[in-house]
Amino acid sequence: MRTFDFAPLYRSTVGFDRLFDLLDTATTARSDWPPYNIEKTGEHEYRITMAIAGFRPEEVELTQQGNTLLVAGKKAPDAEDHQMLHQGIAFRNFTQTFNVADYVKVAGATLRDGLLSVDLVREVPEQLKPRRIDIASTATPTAESHVKQIDQAKAA
Secondary structure (H helix, E strand, C coil): CCCCCCCHHHHCCCCHHHHHHHHHHHHHHCCCCCCCEEEEEECCEEEEECCCCCCHHHEEEEEEEEEEEEEEECCCCCCCCCCCCCCCCCCCEEEEEEEECEEEEEEEEECCCCCEEEEEECCCHHHHCCCCCCCCCCCCCCHHHHHHHHHHHCCC
Protein backbone atom coordinates (compact mmCIF):
# COMPACT_ATOMS: atom_id res chain seq x y z
CA MET A 1 0.00 0.00 0.00
CA ARG A 2 1.33 3.41 -0.92
CA THR A 3 0.85 6.52 1.12
CA PHE A 4 1.21 10.05 -0.14
CA ASP A 5 2.54 13.01 1.80
CA PHE A 6 0.32 16.03 1.17
CA ALA A 7 2.28 18.29 3.56
CA PRO A 8 3.98 20.29 0.76
CA LEU A 9 0.58 21.03 -0.79
CA TYR A 10 -0.82 22.27 2.54
CA ARG A 11 1.88 24.94 2.63
CA SER A 12 0.97 26.39 -0.77
CA THR A 13 -2.83 26.12 -0.78
CA VAL A 14 -5.65 27.62 1.26
CA GLY A 15 -9.04 26.01 1.79
CA PHE A 16 -8.25 22.63 0.25
CA ASP A 17 -7.83 20.76 3.58
CA ARG A 18 -11.00 18.76 3.07
CA LEU A 19 -9.95 17.71 -0.44
CA PHE A 20 -6.57 16.46 0.77
CA ASP A 21 -8.23 14.64 3.67
CA LEU A 22 -10.60 12.92 1.22
CA LEU A 23 -7.68 11.91 -0.99
CA ASP A 24 -5.77 10.64 2.01
CA THR A 25 -8.67 8.49 3.22
CA ALA A 26 -9.34 7.22 -0.31
CA THR A 27 -5.86 5.74 -0.43
CA THR A 28 -6.36 3.88 2.87
CA ALA A 29 -8.61 0.89 3.55
CA ARG A 30 -12.32 1.40 2.96
CA SER A 31 -14.33 1.72 6.15
CA ASP A 32 -17.51 0.44 4.47
CA TRP A 33 -15.99 -2.89 3.40
CA PRO A 34 -17.16 -5.46 4.21
CA PRO A 35 -20.78 -4.40 4.68
CA TYR A 36 -22.08 -4.81 8.21
CA ASN A 37 -25.11 -4.31 10.47
CA ILE A 38 -25.16 -3.33 14.12
CA GLU A 39 -28.27 -4.31 16.04
CA LYS A 40 -29.49 -4.22 19.63
CA THR A 41 -30.74 -7.67 20.59
CA GLY A 42 -31.57 -7.02 24.26
CA GLU A 43 -31.28 -4.48 27.02
CA HIS A 44 -27.52 -5.01 27.30
CA GLU A 45 -26.86 -7.21 24.24
CA TYR A 46 -25.71 -6.20 20.77
CA ARG A 47 -24.75 -8.01 17.55
CA ILE A 48 -22.48 -6.99 14.69
CA THR A 49 -23.16 -8.96 11.50
CA MET A 50 -20.62 -8.72 8.68
CA ALA A 51 -20.97 -10.13 5.15
CA ILE A 52 -17.67 -11.93 4.52
CA ALA A 53 -18.61 -14.56 1.96
CA GLY A 54 -15.74 -16.81 0.95
CA PHE A 55 -13.75 -16.47 4.19
CA ARG A 56 -13.15 -19.45 6.46
CA PRO A 57 -13.03 -19.05 10.27
CA GLU A 58 -9.26 -19.51 10.32
CA GLU A 59 -8.89 -16.58 7.88
CA VAL A 60 -10.69 -14.14 10.20
CA GLU A 61 -9.17 -12.64 13.34
CA LEU A 62 -11.30 -11.03 16.03
CA THR A 63 -9.45 -9.00 18.69
CA GLN A 64 -10.71 -6.78 21.49
CA GLN A 65 -8.26 -4.46 23.20
CA GLY A 66 -9.78 -2.00 25.63
CA ASN A 67 -12.63 -0.20 23.89
CA THR A 68 -11.55 -1.22 20.40
CA LEU A 69 -12.86 -4.27 18.55
CA LEU A 70 -10.80 -5.24 15.49
CA VAL A 71 -12.08 -7.63 12.84
CA ALA A 72 -9.50 -8.56 10.19
CA GLY A 73 -9.76 -11.00 7.32
CA LYS A 74 -6.77 -12.25 5.38
CA LYS A 75 -7.60 -14.54 2.48
CA ALA A 76 -5.18 -17.41 2.08
CA PRO A 77 -3.66 -17.58 -1.40
CA ASP A 78 -5.48 -19.99 -3.71
CA ALA A 79 -3.27 -22.98 -4.45
CA GLU A 80 -5.08 -23.81 -7.68
CA ASP A 81 -4.40 -21.81 -10.82
CA HIS A 82 -7.72 -20.53 -12.19
CA GLN A 83 -8.31 -18.50 -15.28
CA MET A 84 -11.02 -16.03 -14.27
CA LEU A 85 -13.25 -14.86 -17.07
CA HIS A 86 -15.17 -12.56 -14.73
CA GLN A 87 -14.57 -11.91 -11.03
CA GLY A 88 -17.54 -10.26 -9.38
CA ILE A 89 -16.97 -11.69 -5.90
CA ALA A 90 -14.45 -9.65 -3.97
CA PHE A 91 -12.12 -11.81 -1.89
CA ARG A 92 -10.00 -8.90 -0.78
CA ASN A 93 -8.47 -8.65 2.67
CA PHE A 94 -10.17 -6.33 5.13
CA THR A 95 -9.71 -4.65 8.48
CA GLN A 96 -12.67 -3.15 10.30
CA THR A 97 -12.44 -1.35 13.64
CA PHE A 98 -15.35 -0.73 15.99
CA ASN A 99 -15.28 1.48 19.08
CA VAL A 100 -17.27 -0.12 21.88
CA ALA A 101 -18.52 1.44 25.10
CA ASP A 102 -17.04 0.78 28.51
CA TYR A 103 -17.73 -2.69 29.91
CA VAL A 104 -18.86 -4.08 26.54
CA LYS A 105 -17.27 -7.48 25.94
CA VAL A 106 -17.43 -10.03 23.14
CA ALA A 107 -19.70 -12.88 24.24
CA GLY A 108 -19.12 -15.03 21.16
CA ALA A 109 -18.75 -15.13 17.39
CA THR A 110 -20.06 -17.42 14.67
CA LEU A 111 -19.46 -17.67 10.92
CA ARG A 112 -22.40 -19.19 9.08
CA ASP A 113 -23.54 -18.85 5.46
CA GLY A 114 -21.00 -16.11 4.76
CA LEU A 115 -22.13 -13.96 7.70
CA LEU A 116 -19.89 -13.31 10.68
CA SER A 117 -21.98 -12.60 13.79
CA VAL A 118 -20.23 -11.07 16.78
CA ASP A 119 -22.33 -11.02 19.94
CA LEU A 120 -21.52 -8.31 22.47
CA VAL A 121 -22.77 -7.88 26.02
CA ARG A 122 -22.46 -4.97 28.41
CA GLU A 123 -21.45 -6.16 31.88
CA VAL A 124 -21.29 -3.34 34.41
CA PRO A 125 -19.36 -4.38 37.56
CA GLU A 126 -21.47 -4.68 40.71
CA GLN A 127 -19.58 -1.87 42.49
CA LEU A 128 -20.53 0.55 39.67
CA LYS A 129 -24.22 -0.35 39.52
CA PRO A 130 -26.66 1.90 41.35
CA ARG A 131 -27.50 0.64 44.82
CA ARG A 132 -30.01 1.73 47.40
CA ILE A 133 -28.60 3.26 50.58
CA ASP A 134 -30.70 2.89 53.71
CA ILE A 135 -31.07 6.04 55.76
CA ALA A 136 -30.71 5.49 59.49
CA SER A 137 -33.30 6.90 61.86
CA THR A 138 -32.65 7.98 65.46
CA ALA A 139 -33.86 4.59 66.68
CA THR A 140 -31.14 2.74 64.74
CA PRO A 141 -27.36 2.89 65.19
CA THR A 142 -25.69 5.99 63.77
CA ALA A 143 -23.41 6.08 60.79
CA GLU A 144 -20.45 6.61 63.13
CA SER A 145 -21.08 3.26 64.79
CA HIS A 146 -21.18 1.60 61.36
CA VAL A 147 -17.80 3.15 60.50
CA LYS A 148 -16.36 1.88 63.80
CA GLN A 149 -17.70 -1.62 63.05
CA ILE A 150 -16.09 -1.58 59.60
CA ASP A 151 -12.76 -0.36 61.04
CA GLN A 152 -12.83 -3.11 63.70
CA ALA A 153 -13.56 -5.75 61.04
CA LYS A 154 -10.60 -4.55 58.92
CA ALA A 155 -8.29 -4.62 61.95
CA ALA A 156 -9.24 -8.22 62.77
